[in-house]
Amino acid sequence: xxxxxxxxxxxICKSGTSVKIECRSLDFQxxxxxxxxxxPKQSLMLMATSNEGSKATxxxxxxxxKFLINHASLTLSTLTVTSxxxxxxxxxxxxxxxxxxxSGNTIYFGExxxxxxx
Amino acid sequence: DQQVKQNSPSLSVQExxxxxxxxxxxxxMFDYFLWYKKYPAEGPTFLISISSIKDKNEDGRFTVFLxxxxxxxxxHIVPSQPGDSAVYFCVQVGGGSEKLVFGKGTKLTVNP
Numbered sequence: 001x002x003x004x005x006x007x008x009x010x011x012i013c014k015s016g017t018s019v020k021i022e023c024r025s026l027d028f029q030x031x032x033x034x035x036x037x038x039x040p041k042q043s044l045m046l047m048a049t050s051n052e053g054s055k056a057t058x059x060x061x062x063x064x065x066k067f068l069i070n071h072a073s074l075t076l077s078t079l080t081v082t083s084x085x086x087x088x089x090x091x092x093x094x095x096x097x098x099x100x101x102x103s104g105n106t107i108y109f110g111e112x113x114x115x116x117x118x
Numbered sequence: 119d120q121q122v123k124q125n126s127p128s129l130s131v132q133e134x135x136x137x138x139x140x141x142x143x144x145x146x147m148f149d150y151f152l153w154y155k156k157y158p159a160e161g162p163t164f165l166i167s168i169s170s171i172k173d174k175n176e177d178g179r180f181t182v183f184l185x186x187x188x189x190x191x192x193x194h195i196v197p198s199q200p201g202d203s204a205v206y207f208c209v210q211v212g213g214g215s216e217k218l219v220f221g222k223g224t225k226l227t228v229n230p
Contacts, residue, residue: 043207095161106164107152107164
């Protein structure tokens with residue numbers, strides 16, 4: 001089946017620095033990718049919808065200047081956490097939709113990336 | 119307002135028995151649902167889906183039932199296996215933006 005790969009799986013960074021997380025669709029093209037974050041014991045929360053070749057659409061309450069999303073190609077989207085702070089420590093997951101669109105297409109998730117800001 | 123509710127945060131069953139995970143939703147405009155299974159520190163894995171044109175979808179040990187009038191769906195796992203122990207998310211697909219609305223999840227524990 002379709003595979004979505006995230007890198008890195010684990011990252012520790014110092015407060016005030018930036019960190020980039022990559023999301024790749026390995027065997028299909030994804031015009032739309034999604035970025036989520038999950039705090040402990042909570043559900044996944046959609047942060048933004050990433051569209052290839054255009055600006056990402058952010059959910060309410062998500063700072064677009066802090067969480068930079070770039071969807072430069074049909075197989076790669078990146079999330080950059082800028083000026084990271086300890087409260088940004090979380091599990092970040094991307095997903096990609098296989099197919100041309102519509103609710104009939106399955107959405108596949110990456111393995112997730114643990115970010116710890118110290 | 120689009121909400122997906124999984125009112126049971128946890129469920130424990132014996133190996134070989136049936137596991138039933140429930141999900142309720144509020145917005146009937148978007149009637150395509152997905153179930154995902156998630157292990158700790160991993161991304162969710164797609165399990166099974168169902169759309170409004172069906173009231174049942176079966177895939178091996180997994181069956182999802184959709185009751186549109188009650189705005190309720192359930193995932194049945196039979197027979198349950200210890201490897202099924204994970205958190206299960208009920209997900210409703212929003213229209214247009216393909217926004218996924220997640221329930222809070224139900225942690226299933228299958229005891230040997």
